[in-house]
Amino acid sequence: MKQDDRQTDENILFVGIDLGTSRSSISASNSTREWTESYVGWPKDFIAMQVVGKPVLFGAEALANRLSLDLCRPLEHGVIKEGISRNEEAVKDIIKHLIELAKPAEGQKIHAVVGVPADTLKVNKLAIRRAVSEAVDSLMVVTEPFAVAYGLNLLNNSLVIDIGAGTTDFCIMHGTIPTEDDQKTILTAGDYVDDQLFSYLVEKYPSARFNKNMVRQFKEQYSFVKDMAEDIQVEIPVNGKLVPHDIKNEIKRACESIMPALTETTIEMIARFDPEFQIKIKNHIVLAGGGSLIRGIREYLQDALKEYGQCNVTCVEDPLFAGSDGALKLAKDMPAKYWEPL
Amino acid sequence: MLLTYNKKRNHRIRQNILRGVYEDNLKIIGKGPEVIYKHRYYVPKRFLLPVVLSFLVIVLQSNFASAPFLPEKQPVSGPRSMPVLALNADESEGPSHYKAFISTPGMPISRIFGLGVRTIMIDPGHGGNDTGTKGQNGTKEKDIALDIAKRLRDRLKKSGNFNILMTRDQDVTVPLNRRVEMAKLSRADLFISVHLNYLPSRPINMIETYYFGPSSDPKVLKLAEKENADSSYSISDFKDIIGKIGETMKLQESKEFAASIQKKLFMNSRKENGNVYNFGVKRAPFVVLLGVDVPAVLAEVSCLSNSEEEVQLNTEQHREHIARYLELGILDYLNKGDVTYEARRQTDR
Numbered sequence: 001m002k003q004d005d006r007q008t009d010e011n012i013l014f015v016g017i018d019l020g021t022s023r024s025s026i027s028a029s030n031s032t033r034e035w036t037e038s039y040v041g042w043p044k045d046f047i048a049m050q051v052v053g054k055p056v057l058f059g060a061e062a063l064a065n066r067l068s069l070d071l072c073r074p075l076e077h078g079v080i081k082e083g084i085s086r087n088e089e090a091v092k093d094i095i096k097h098l099i100e101l102a103k104p105a106e107g108q109k110i111h112a113v114v115g116v117p118a119d120t121l122k123v124n125k126l127a128i129r130r131a132v133s134e135a136v137d138s139l140m141v142v143t144e145p146f147a148v149a150y151g152l153n154l155l156n157n158s159l160v161i162d163i164g165a166g167t168t169d170f171c172i173m174h175g176t177i178p179t180e181d182d183q184k185t186i187l188t189a190g191d192y193v194d195d196q197l198f199s200y201l202v203e204k205y206p207s208a209r210f211n212k213n214m215v216r217q218f219k220e221q222y223s224f225v226k227d228m229a230e231d232i233q234v235e236i237p238v239n240g241k242l243v244p245h246d247i248k249n250e251i252k253r254a255c256e257s258i259m260p261a262l263t264e265t266t267i268e269m270i271a272r273f274d275p276e277f278q279i280k281i282k283n284h285i286v287l288a289g290g291g292s293l294i295r296g297i298r299e300y301l302q303d304a305l306k307e308y309g310q311c312n313v314t315c316v317e318d319p320l321f322a323g324s325d326g327a328l329k330l331a332k333d334m335p336a337k338y339w340e341p342l
Numbered sequence: 343m344l345l346t347y348n349k350k351r352n353h354r355i356r357q358n359i360l361r362g363v364y365e366d367n368l369k370i371i372g373k374g375p376e377v378i379y380k381h382r383y384y385v386p387k388r389f390l391l392p393v394v395l396s397f398l399v400i401v402l403q404s405n406f407a408s409a410p411f412l413p414e415k416q417p418v419s420g421p422r423s424m425p426v427l428a429l430n431a432d433e434s435e436g437p438s439h440y441k442a443f444i445s446t447p448g449m450p451i452s453r454i455f456g457l458g459v460r461t462i463m464i465d466p467g468h469g470g471n472d473t474g475t476k477g478q479n480g481t482k483e484k485d486i487a488l489d490i491a492k493r494l495r496d497r498l499k500k501s502g503n504f505n506i507l508m509t510r511d512q513d514v515t516v517p518l519n520r521r522v523e524m525a526k527l528s529r530a531d532l533f534i535s536v537h538l539n540y541l542p543s544r545p546i547n548m549i550e551t552y553y554f555g556p557s558s559d560p561k562v563l564k565l566a567e568k569e570n571a572d573s574s575y576s577i578s579d580f581k582d583i584i585g586k587i588g589e590t591m592k593l594q595e596s597k598e599f600a601a602s603i604q605k606k607l608f609m610n611s612r613k614e615n616g617n618v619y620n621f622g623v624k625r626a627p628f629v630v631l632l633g634v635d636v637p638a639v640l641a642e643v644s645c646l647s648n649s650e651e652e653v654q655l656n657t658e659q660h661r662e663h664i665a666r667y668l669e670l671g672i673l674d675y676l677n678k679g680d681v682t683y684e685a686r687r688q689t690d691r
Contacts, residue, residue: 113363129371140367155355175355177362187616330363333356338364 013104015136016151016327017095017114018144019128021075022165022190022290026098027324029332034101035320037062040090041069058097063213075117075166091131099135110136111339113327115147118169118183138339142330144323145171146178148288148316151326157277158284159269161262162323163291165190168262170269172281184269188261190290193219197247197254205245208236218247224295225255255294263304270308282311292319459676461505462498463530465630466491467537467640470515475540477652483538484513486655490643491536493665498672522633532599533638534672535630538655539565539645547648549611550621551604552640553596554631565626595637597623602678603641603671610667611644615654637675641668 014029025035041062043049048068057065074090095114104110114132133139142150145162149171154160156175161168168189172182198215201208214236222232232248266285270278282305287298292315302313316322466488468474474483488510495506507528509521525533539548600623608620621642631638643664646652654660 140363142363142366150359153352155352155359175358177359177366184622186619330360334360334364338360 011107012109012111013102014328014331015099015102015110015112016147016324016329016331017098017112018147018321018323018327019075019091019094019114019116019132020144020164020289020323021073021117021167023320024094024098025321025324026102027321027328028102028104029328030103030105032102033321033324034098035324036060036094036097036101038075038094039063039071039073040093041066041071044068044070056093058094088127088131091128092134095132095135109138111138111331111334112136113140113142113147113331113334115142115144115323115327117164117167118143118145118171118185140330140334142327143169143171143178143183145169145183145288146173147324147326147330148286148322149173149326151322151329152286152316154284154286157280158286159266159281160286160288161266162289163189163258163262163287163294163297164289168258168265168289168291170265172269172273174273174277181272184265186261186265188258190219193223193254193258196257197250200250200253201245201247204250205236205238207238208243208245209238210236218251219254220290220293222247222251223255223293224252225259225300226296228252228295255297256300258291259297259300259304263301266301266305267308279309282309285311285313286316287313288316288319288322290319292316459504459531461507461528461530462532462534462672463507463509463525463528463634464491464495465509465521465525465533465535467535469510469513472515475538475646477646477655478649479652479656481646481652481655483540483646486538486644486646486661487536488513490661490665490668493662494534494536494668497665497669518630519633521630525634525636525638530634531636532672532676533631533634533636534599534603534668535628535638535640536668537640537642539642540647541645542647545648546619547615547617547645547651548619548621548642549604549608549644550624550642551600551607552624552626552628552631552642553600554593554625554628554638596631596639598678599637599675600639600641602675603639603668606671606674607641607643607664607667610663610670614660614663615651617650641671643668 016027018025020038022038023035024038025033027033036059039059039062041057042055043052049055051068052065057069062069062071070086072086072090074087074094099110099112112132112135114128116128128141129139132141144164145160148162149155149158149160152160154173156173158173160171160173162171166189167185167187170184170186171178174182194212194216197219198212201210201215218234222234228248231246232251233244233246235242236245237243270281273281285301285305287301291297298313298315302311305311305313318325466484468484468487470484472484474487476482491508492511495508495511498504498506507524507530509524510516521535539550541548604620604623608618611618612620626640628640631640644651644655646655
């Protein structure tokens, strides 16, 4: 991209935002990179307001005070529920919060590219724009896997699989902006693993007391597929006393529960592509999103695809910021004239 | 050398992508192509004056050659009197415009040519001896498909704009070739076949919509084989019919129609049940779709192998909802390109 095609005004801060179901991150042209869990909480009543001391809380802080808050995860299942203004409000607040974290200079204009789960963009494009546009001066919305692909320069003959919390998004890049046909979303993702793990643990340890949040933390700390040598023991209260529990098998089962759909959809996406280019795509499969941190997932998928021929699966280096970094790259590369009407 | 070529190619791809992102976002906010073209065809002002002047000279010398203010030019007759700017037939914009016009995405042919859809034929899958699939609790596909089809008929009839026909409105066996004949004889303009799926290997709920076309997916072929049973068509009949696939317009239209049905059905179903899977729009060699000459789709509106879904399908409310989503899909397809409808749809979002 020629430098003179880009927006060079120093009075503009370019930001790339990855608005995820579980975590949201921002990368800015002033080199700031920040993230927050995609939770927003508002005090339930006056007393709660006194306790938490703020009108709105975000991320870990909101989770820690959840008993005093109306807690909202606005992109649960990957979409803003239509007609639920609270969810739109939550998206607005998250964006505002992220932009504050990026520390724009006073009077600086914000030009933002926001990556959202692919289904969100299909279903409620306008709702997303409505929720985000108040906080920025000019805005473009793209799908998360596309932002990742752009950031990694995977513009042609590649498949990006973004394993998020609410959805797993597949996006084939073939030298143009991907259409709806080039993208597919399935609902077997991080939240599905949480649900599975929760039910396996309830079944195995009926007297243990734990909640979904604890289960999510177990998953994030210990997730793996295939094999792992060390044991996994966590402390869970039983009758008020912390007792060590072995959860290795349950973690493995829960994490592997998403693999059949993931493998099947990967094969389907490759198979629907032009046969001449299928080999190239198979050698450029990239896993992104929090799910790419599951230990052994790359090898698992590569093994599963082996019977369809040679393939190469890699994971992005920094899944937390891969989406926002890609969105920032898009924002910076975007010619100035394209920002004007948006 | 190769490095430079790759660099240039990459640069071009990147520019196309950036423009694509921009155009997509313009569409979201409802801004028209004029905003896009304003930038795309930007011409520096310094080039504008010579171009305009040259154009005027050409036009004046040809079209107005006999005008009194250009006395030095002798009047000409015959072909030479044709405007200079007119192109030869094969160079003219006619055919390419025509192609672009026909392939306007999302615009039904009926609307392009101002044709109305008067008769819609609804085909409830199976019936009589042919029960179709069966849920674990004994729910039969033929019964649910018929009920949903009747509800869809009633809903479409209410609008008063269509003549609605059904291939069966009772629990009777109707061979597939008979269904095709009925659609042809009644001169139906649109054909929709209502079915329910069954996935023995995976107890999930899913929605998919088919239009006619070859498929290499063994699962799809197996489903087609199942749905094509009792078609009463012989191989030679089938060959004859396949010969008609050249009618690409029907295929294109069926694909558009299928996309509208799938979109409305899935999006709305998922609002009620987050666990429904979108299996998308697919091609499959279903006889019932091939034989009909007009846009035709086969919608697998739900999945009986999912026990929770089976329970839901036994409630009136759920069946009514499915019928409503099918109606929305049909109207969405028929109204694509209608300015008033599109505007209303934008505000409804």
